[in-house]
Amino acid sequence: MDRLQKMLRPQIASLKPYSSARDEYAVGEVSAASLTLLDANENALGSMLGEGLNRYPDPYQINLKREVGGLISVLPEYLFLGQGSDEAIDLLIRAFCEPKEDEILIFPPTYGMYEVSAAVNSVHTLEVPLNESFQLQVDEAKKTWTERTKLVFVCSPNNPTGNTVSREDIISLLESFPGYIVVDEAYIDFCEEKMILPLINQYDNLIVLRTFSKAWGLAGIRLGMAIAAPGVVRVLNSIKPPYNISTLTERAALRGMRFSVQKKKFVQIIIEERKRLSDSLLEARVVEKVYPSDANFILVRFSDGPRVYNTLKERGVIVRDRGSLPGLEHCLRITIGKKKDNDQLISIISAL
Ligand code: PMP
Numbered sequence: 001m002d003r004l005q006k007m008l009r010p011q012i013a014s015l016k017p018y019s020s021a022r023d024e025y026a027v028g029e030v031s032a033a034s035l036t037l038l039d040a041n042e043n044a045l046g047s048m049l050g051e052g053l054n055r056y057p058d059p060y061q062i063n064l065k066r067e068v069g070g071l072i073s074v075l076p077e078y079l080f081l082g083q084g085s086d087e088a089i090d091l092l093i094r095a096f097c098e099p100k101e102d103e104i105l106i107f108p109p110t111y112g113m114y115e116v117s118a119a120v121n122s123v124h125t126l127e128v129p130l131n132e133s134f135q136l137q138v139d140e141a142k143k144t145w146t147e148r149t150k151l152v153f154v155c156s157p158n159n160p161t162g163n164t165v166s167r168e169d170i171i172s173l174l175e176s177f178p179g180y181i182v183v184d185e186a187y188i189d190f191c192e193e194k195m196i197l198p199l200i201n202q203y204d205n206l207i208v209l210r211t212f213s214k215a216w217g218l219a220g221i222r223l224g225m226a227i228a229a230p231g232v233v234r235v236l237n238s239i240k241p242p243y244n245i246s247t248l249t250e251r252a253a254l255r256g257m258r259f260s261v262q263k264k265k266f267v268q269i270i271i272e273e274r275k276r277l278s279d280s281l282l283e284a285r286v287v288e289k290v291y292p293s294d295a296n297f298i299l300v301r302f303s304d305g306p307r308v309y310n311t312l313k314e315r316g317v318i319v320r321d322r323g324s325l326p327g328l329e330h331c332l333r334i335t336i337g338k339k340k341d342n343d344q345l346i347s348i349i350s351a352l
Contacts, residue, residue, distance in 0.1 A: 057247040078229070102149070133163075138173060154173070157187040180206075186224075215266060274296070277334070311348060317348065319333065
């Protein structure tokens with residue numbers, strides 16, 4: 001049996017997926033205007049708003065996948081598009097993990113949704129803490145996972161610590177884990193040279209997550225993706241809600257992707273501001289450590305995290321208090337803002 005068949009929940013392996021009206025006829029491939037569409041119980045008379053909004057979107061996002069695939073150099077059949085990468089995280093857990101029986105493994109402190117999505121699906125989460133340099137404890141992970149562990153989530157750059165994790169460690173996991181390794185590259189546009197995505201053709205158990213919510217500045221359109229072997233993508237497509245990507249999202253993404261020069265500028269400015277903010281904060285009396293970051297945020301340890309958090313809040317500056325996470329006492333996660341936001345933050349913290 002191949003890996004996919006072995007790892008899938010039996011329920012999903014034998015699922016007869018919902019067949020939507022538009023499955024039978026790929027409207028995206030022909031001019032919709034040349035067809036009389038009486039198949040999907042839409043309002044054929046028209047829409048209150050933009051043209052075409054009375055019609056359901058393409059369930060497989062053929063045009064969008066072609067463009068996104070071109071952007072990241074993968075074939076459309078390796079692409080699953082979701083309502084944010086959060087949707088992909090949830091669907092992966094639902095596809096592979098039998099409720100109350102199977103497990104995922106994470107390396108905390110890390111992005112909270114892996115554990116939340118697992119819990120929502122009654123799936124247990126195994127934890128192998130990152131070491132003091134926020135790197136993976138690979139040997140510990142190998143000792144911890146069981147035959148019921150189906151997915152291992154690795155976040156690189158990691159939220160909230162900001163660092164990328166060692167490529168060799170990820171490869172070691174890929175080579176030894178019988179299930180799937182999900183590498184979340186939400187922040188990879190801020191350190192492209194460290195991407196794991198090109199390994200996708202080498203390892204059939206690699207699944208990479210990406211999103212338009214960070215460097216592209218499109219968090220509001222809710223578009224993320226999983227890049228994986230075509231068999232995995234087919235499974236995700238078979239369990240997603242039929243029209244998960246809206247026409248508005250599709251249009252916005254197609255337009256947004258034309259602005260890759262602007263995206264590069266955003267990334268460059270954010271990286272410059274990250275350095276300026278980090279250097280300035282290091283001068284402040286209340287700052288104990290600014291952790292190195294490959295992302296669009298920095299993790300900072302203060303002498304008294306809650307006090308700094310509250311002072312900032314009183315002044316209308318909202319950051320993320322990560323002090324309750326193991327190993328991150330007194331740490332705040334600060335997103336790199338506009339120059340004037342960063343100046344405001346620096347001036348409040350420097351005065352403490
Ligand atoms: N992965 C990581 C590491 C994140 O930090 C986030 C959002 N904060 C996501 C995934 C989810 O992103 P989205 O659903 O907006 O694509």
